[in-house]
Amino acid sequence: MELTPDDVRDVLRALDSSGLQELHLELADLTLTVRREGAAGWTAEQQVTRAPQVEQAAAPAAAAEAPAPAAEVGEGLVAVHPPLLGTFYRAPQPGAPPFVDIGDEVGTETVVGIVETMKMMTPVHAGVRGTVVEFRLGNGEFADADAVLLVVEPA
Amino acid sequence: MTTRIRRLLIANRGEIAARVIRTCRRLGIESVLAASDADTESLPARLADRVVRLGPANAAQSYLDPAAVVRAAQAVEADAVHPGYGFLSENPSLARACATAGIVFVGPAPESLEAVGDKLTARSHAVAAGLPVVPGGEAADLAGAQEVAAEVGYPLLVKAVGGGGGRGMKLVAGPDDLAHTLDLAVSEAAAAFGDPRVYLERFVSSGRHVEVQILGDGARAVALGDRDCSVQRRYQKLFEEAPAPLLPDALRAEMAAAALALAEHLHYRGLGTVELLVDRERGSFYFLEMNARIQVEHPVTEMVTGLDLVAEQLAVAEGLPLGLRQEDVVLTGHAVECRINAEDAALGFRPSPGRIHRVVLPVGEGLRVDTHVQGGSVVPPYYDSLLAKLIVHGTDRDDAVARARAALDLLRIEGVTTTVPVHRALLADPEFAAGGVDTTFFERFLDSQLVGAR
Numbered sequence: 001m002e003l004t005p006d007d008v009r010d011v012l013r014a015l016d017s018s019g020l021q022e023l024h025l026e027l028a029d030l031t032l033t034v035r036r037e038g039a040a041g042w043t044a045e046q047q048v049t050r051a052p053q054v055e056q057a058a059a060p061a062a063a064a065e066a067p068a069p070a071a072e073v074g075e076g077l078v079a080v081h082p083p084l085l086g087t088f089y090r091a092p093q094p095g096a097p098p099f100v101d102i103g104d105e106v107g108t109e110t111v112v113g114i115v116e117t118m119k120m121m122t123p124v125h126a127g128v129r130g131t132v133v134e135f136r137l138g139n140g141e142f143a144d145a146d147a148v149l150l151v152v153e154p155a
Numbered sequence: 156m157t158t159r160i161r162r163l164l165i166a167n168r169g170e171i172a173a174r175v176i177r178t179c180r181r182l183g184i185e186s187v188l189a190a191s192d193a194d195t196e197s198l199p200a201r202l203a204d205r206v207v208r209l210g211p212a213n214a215a216q217s218y219l220d221p222a223a224v225v226r227a228a229q230a231v232e233a234d235a236v237h238p239g240y241g242f243l244s245e246n247p248s249l250a251r252a253c254a255t256a257g258i259v260f261v262g263p264a265p266e267s268l269e270a271v272g273d274k275l276t277a278r279s280h281a282v283a284a285g286l287p288v289v290p291g292g293e294a295a296d297l298a299g300a301q302e303v304a305a306e307v308g309y310p311l312l313v314k315a316v317g318g319g320g321g322r323g324m325k326l327v328a329g330p331d332d333l334a335h336t337l338d339l340a341v342s343e344a345a346a347a348f349g350d351p352r353v354y355l356e357r358f359v360s361s362g363r364h365v366e367v368q369i370l371g372d373g374a375r376a377v378a379l380g381d382r383d384c385s386v387q388r389r390y391q392k393l394f395e396e397a398p399a400p401l402l403p404d405a406l407r408a409e410m411a412a413a414a415l416a417l418a419e420h421l422h423y424r425g426l427g428t429v430e431l432l433v434d435r436e437r438g439s440f441y442f443l444e445m446n447a448r449i450q451v452e453h454p455v456t457e458m459v460t461g462l463d464l465v466a467e468q469l470a471v472a473e474g475l476p477l478g479l480r481q482e483d484v485v486l487t488g489h490a491v492e493c494r495i496n497a498e499d500a501a502l503g504f505r506p507s508p509g510r511i512h513r514v515v516l517p518v519g520e521g522l523r524v525d526t527h528v529q530g531g532s533v534v535p536p537y538y539d540s541l542l543a544k545l546i547v548h549g550t551d552r553d554d555a556v557a558r559a560r561a562a563l564d565l566l567r568i569e570g571v572t573t574t575v576p577v578h579r580a581l582l583a584d585p586e587f588a589a590g591g592v593d594t595t596f597f598e599r600f601l602d603s604q605l606v607g608a609r
Contacts, residue, residue: 004177008518029201034518043565044518047529052200054190055207057227085508086536087213093346118497118506118540142212 003032003046012042078128079136079148086117088124088149090139098139104132106152113149130154157474158259160235164189164228165203166249167239168218169541170527171449172199175237178465179204189227191217193535198527207231212537218242221249228258235259235472237465241539244448245272261472263425263447264373270421271445275316275354281442284420286413289432289441291356300337303355304330310358313340317348322390326358361593363433364392365399365440367414368456370426370467372477376418378411379460380486382452385594386581388504393574393597394581395452396491397459400552400590402433410440417445426453426468435593451494451544454525458490458548489552491559493582496540499572500601508536512570517562521548524566534571542568545578552590556582580604 003011011034015023025032029050035043073079082088090098090113100112106126113124126132134151137143162185165175172188176199179186188194188203193212200206207227210217217223219242228236236253238244238261247268253260262268271277278288290307293316294300304311304327313336315323323344327336337353345351364387368379383399384392399407414429428450430443453464462479470478497507511532516524526543528534534542547562549555560582563575581587584600 004180005518005523009520012519037565040561040565041522042518043515043567045513045515045530047531048198048201050201052190052195052203052206054195054200055205055231057189057207057209057223057230084506084536086506096346117536118508118538120504120506120540122505 003030008032008034008044015042073148073151076153077133078130078152078154080112080124080126080128080150080152082115082124082143082145082147082149083122084115084117085143085145085147086115086122088137088139088141088143088147089114089116090135100126100132100150102132102134105155106130106132115143124149126152128152128154158234160184160259160469160473162187162231162233162235163261163469164207164224164231164233164236164258165199165239166209166218166224166227166236167242167244168194168197168199168527168538169239170525170544171239171451172197173202173527174525175239175465176202178463178469181463182466182469184469187231187233189224191537193537196533198529198532205231212535214242214537218538221246221252224249225252225256225258228253229256233258235261235469237261237469238448240448240450245446247272259472261425261468263421263423263427267421267423267425268447271427271447273316274314274318274444275352277444278442280420281417281445284413284417286417286442287440289356289359289443291354293352293354294337297334297337300333300355301330304333307355307357310360312356312358313337313353314356315340315344315348315350316352316354317344317350323347323353327355359432359434359441361435361595363399363435363591363593364430364443365402365410365433366428366430366446367411368426368428368450368453368464369414369418369423370464370471370477370479371418371421371423372471372475373422373424375477376415376423377477377479377481377484378415379456379462379464379484381407381410382455383591384452385592386587386597387594388597388601392452393494394492394578395455395494396489396552396555397455398486398489399433400489402591403438406433406438406440413440413442417442424471426464435591451541452492454523454544454546455490455492458521458523458546459486459488460484461487488548488550489555490546490548491552491555492547493545493559493563493578494541494574495543495545495566495568495578496574497534497542497571498540498574500574500577504574506536506540507572508534508540509571510534511542511568513567514569515565515567516543517545517565521558522546522562523548528568542571542573553588556588 187205189209243249247265250265386394428446523546547559
């Protein structure tokens with residue numbers, strides 16, 4: 001069962017005429033706490049606890065992605081991490097040359113890629129002066145916040 | 156021909172999925188959520204009667220794949236597909252694929268989607284229907300652009316035909332900048348949209364974004380009032396209200412008539428929004444574009460009309476004639492909507508995905524929060540940042556804004572950074588409170604504020 005906003009309003013009407021400050025309801029698939037916030041009004045905190053059962057459409061499920069290998073870089077090398085988690089792109093747009101490639105020299109402010117998070121693009125800066133020696137993540141791959149995108153040998 | 160919808164596949168996520176499920180429950184329609192792997196534990200998945208896997212988290216392989224949507228609809232034997240907004244909501248290939256599979260697409264006919272799907276075609280239909288358009292025209296090369304510029308004057312905008320939502324738009328201040336900006340705009344349009352066509356348009360320096368909600372059954376249409384969506388940042392709306400404040404009655408009536416003329420010209424069936432640019436200096440309006448879907452800001456119209464727009468949309472999708480006459484549409488009071496996003500305004504509106512610990516919402520008469528999150532919800536990084544919409548209905552604009560301020564103080568979404576502080580500051584701003592701000596207001600407001608993170 002789910003309570004609609006109308007149901008919650010009905011509960012409030014009943015509460016308004018009572019002296020109650022708070023009401024806690026627990027149903028099979030739902031908990032609801034309605035609280036009087038002084039003169040400011042009422043608030044509700046709702047938890048739908050029903051666990052969804054997911055059916056499969058006709059297409060076969062994609063194989064689960066293997067977890068990324070441990071983010072170790074060799075001695076004296078510097079790992080470049082994403083500014084926030086998201087999808088890593090090596091080029092400004094599909095078909096364009098990459099921002100940087102292996103062997104390229106970078107400065108601290110050099111843009112080495114972009115990360116798309118919630119439809120927003122954030123540039124990734126090298127953060128160190130040196131030479132790109134390795135890419136750990138391919139174009140279009142998902143990067144966790146602690147992922148290593150690429151490795152730089154400092155100058 | 157009418158088809159009764161008994162089982163509806165919702166090919167979307169987030170708050171709009173939860174919103175459609177609510178109407179399904181009220182109408183006794185079985186709801187099946189088509190969820191990507193990132194959304195199988197989401198609140199809409201918990202609310203829906205059934206959940207079917209649509210595909211991987213990456214939207215290109217799930218929410219943006221028409222074949223996957225049709226496959227999911229066939230797997231659960233759904234009568235109809237509701238596409239929500241964004242994703243495939245205005246995609247003619249999904250509408251056609253549904254028709255081929257004998258499934259009702261809850262949206263306009265593919266021909267209507269195509270008619271308004273690109274800016275130039277939409278503009279030509281608007282002209283044919285008698286709507287005023289911003290002076291301008293297409294330009295294939297520099298000579299063509301100079302010709303158009305001579306007609307519309309400077310400053311002007313170069314817009315990508317394939318653009319939208321502010322993408323692919325460039326300002327040209329004077330004749331010296333035209334050649335360079337045109338070259339840039341054409342190459343960027345080709346790269347970003349796969350379509351190098353651009354057109355030139357007069358730049359309206361102080362414009363308001365006002366839109367008219369319409370509903371058509373293919374034969375007849377009604378206008379359901381207007382909304383003001385001028386509070387925008389980088390062409391993304393943050394706050395909407397209905398009706399649009401401080402518009403002369405005659406102008407409002409002309410705008411509604413224009414929107415209806417376009418709907419009738421297109422034999423439009425479904426919910427649609429005719430977006431207009433109100434030139435504050437000239438006191439006139441121009442057609443911008445038409446959105447052939449339900450919109451994020453539909454609740455403010457629902458609050459002032461008392462209608463359930465999803466239910467109306469489902470009814471016309473079933474092939475039923477409109478149950479409403481224009482005189483049945485009565486607007487009451489004023490409604491406002493604050494979009495609460497998972498973004499950190501103090502860091503340039505940086506996205507803030509993560510786990511939400513606790514959600515406490517204001518409740519009461521005239522208050523509505525449309526959301527897809529609750530305590531424990533995960534906000535994945537793959538999709539947009541909209542967490543919730545706070546919608547408040549008041550007797551008039553001042554009342555609605557005052558009540559929205561009180562409601563914002565009670566709202567808690569803990570665990571991720573949200574734009575609640577931005578809305579608090581916005582609702583306290585005197586220029587905003589006066590009403591009728593233009594689309595440049597919000598950036599100026601941000602510059603003048605030090606909006607702290609929550």
